[in-house]
Amino acid sequence: MYQGVECKIYPNQKQANVIQMTFGHTRFIWNQMLDMLNERYQNNKCLKMLSYSKLSSLIPQMKREYTWLKDVDSAAIQCTVKTLSKAFDRFFKGFCKYPNFKSRKNHKQSYLSTIRGNNIRFNHNQRYIKLPKLGWVKCKTSLTHIENDRIKSLTVKQKASGQYYIVLLVTSENQTLPQTQKNVGIDLGVSDLAITSDGQKFASQKLHLKYQKQLYYWEKRLSRRRLKAKAKGIPLMEAKNYQIARKQVARIHEKITNTRKDYIHKITTYFVEQYDVIVLEDLNPSNMLKNHKLARSLTNQSWRTFRIFLEYKCQKYGKRLIIVNPYKTSQLCSNCGYDSGKKPLDIRHWCCPSCHMEHDRDINASKNIKHIGLEQALVT
Ligand SMILES: [Zn+2]
Structure with a gap:
């Protein structure tokens, strides 16, 4: 390896x-x-x-x-x-x-x-x-x-x-981490990157907000300098000021990528240290957020990176990762299994009509993910 x-x-x-x-x-x-x-x-x-x-x-x-x-x-x-x-x-x-x-x-x-x-x-x-x-x-x-x-x-x-x-x-040296006898289900979200079945929430970093001013400043200069160079007939490779702006834009994007990866490394390492079996929902392209805005694309990238990091870390440290189909995980009650139907995204809390249990939308979903995963683990 x-x-x-x-x-x-x-x-x-x-x-x-x-x-x-x-x-x-x-x-x-x-x-x-x-x-x-x-x-x-x-x-x-x-x-x-x-x-x-x-x-x-x-x-x-x-x-x-x-x-x-x-x-x-x-x-x-x-x-x-x-x-x-x-x-x-x-x-x-x-x-x-x-x-x-x-x-x-x-x-x-x-x-x-x-x-x-x-x-x-x-x-x-x-x-x-x-x-x-x-x-x-x-x-x-x-x-x-x-x-x-x-x-x-x-x-x-x-x-x-x-x-x-x-x-x-x-x-790579395969260092197995000590077994903790604990299992977890993880739901990936937008405002919170990861929500666990035992109620922990890992907030998203909102890097697009942190860097949008800088990015706007340099992107504006980049496009202006591109036009200027074209008007003067200078090839872009030799347009010095254009190249400075190009590098600045690239630098901000690199900074965002590095910060994002670093954060996901910290969370995923925490998970493999704390749990033996980790259940994660499958990311199919249809539930990826379709939008070209920076915020959305960062969320999509974070989800993908999260799964890739967890996959290799579980293998490296001798833990188990189970990927499950997220079908209906946000609709079912994790306590009694009652299906209360689809809920609009702005409903964050709801009460089960059957067993009257109060649910946090995301924590409930991650509990369901955990149940499905552990059932799958018994079958295979
Ligand atoms: Zn219920």
């Missing part, structure tokens, strides 16, 4: 230049090889696709032809060829589209590299990481300690905001 760990890195100017050069060189290799394969296919359509070993045997020849390729991490070049070969495999199996050429104009760039000896390693307090051809780079990791011998591979990437990150692929 592997897991990815993302860390932010702070390269100095010289290191940033080397990273940019590696983006460029690996992109060059990708495009050259893809071009060559396209041409080969056009010339003779019956030829079999070249295998990875055949493709990688072309690298030394290319390095002789383009000597500057030697300036960057050779593992990164090797990995590019491997990724291209895998992309073709996936295409032939029908899993994905035909591989595309890579563009310099893409705001997100990345390259992959693998460990050779101990060329990728943290220093003792994990404030710095040694990366191939870059030397020691300042970094910021999450609190968990990563032993150097668990690192398998590395992706260096630049996000749209211009900031650099690395993703380390590390072997």
Whole structure:
């Protein structure tokens, strides 16, 4: 089992230049090889696709032809060829589209590299990481300690905001958490992100409200500067002020994503620590909120992330996750099972006409989710 760990890195100017050069060189290799394969296919359509070993045997020849390729991490070049070969495999199996050429104009760039000896390693307090051809780079990791011998591979990437990150692929240690003999049902909502069957509510963060002013400010400038550059006939890649605004907008979106993920990490970790069996409602596309507003899309993303995090954490820590169909969970009384029909969304509390129990809408739903899940668990 592997897991990815993302860390932010702070390269100095010289290191940033080397990273940019590696983006460029690996992109060059990708495009050259893809071009060559396209041409080969056009010339003779019956030829079999070249295998990875055949493709990688072309690298030394290319390095002789383009000597500057030697300036960057050779593992990164090797990995590019491997990724291209895998992309073709996936295409032939029908899993994905035909591989595309890579563009310099893409705001997100990345390259992959693998460990050779101990060329990728943290220093003792994990404030710095040694990366191939870059030397020691300042970094910021999450609190968990990563032993150097668990690192398998590395992706260096630049996000749209211009900031650099690395993703380390590390072997994950399956640490089973102690059993607590407690089970829980979770309902996912809008104003509260998660509501549990034992009455806990985890409020939504309302990040769209926190950042809407900043976002509005920079988005307005972005569109104004785009028009200005067009009027002057300057390509957007070279329009400096436009690029500043673009990066600012991307930066705010990244900030929102990071804050959101961090919060969901905290909640999901709490759940796997506290409970043995966790029951969650299935998110089908029809009950996803259909609206293009930022608030709605953030809620949808949060639900999806919540489930993904819970899935992998349950597996990692030896807990059980049950996904149930949310059919009628907001209509039935969790105490006696009486179906009191559909209720408008603004009704937050209701009283069961049959057993006269007072219900909080969301807590009642999560109790029903828990019941359905535990019944399913008995059957299977
Ligand atoms: Zn009832």
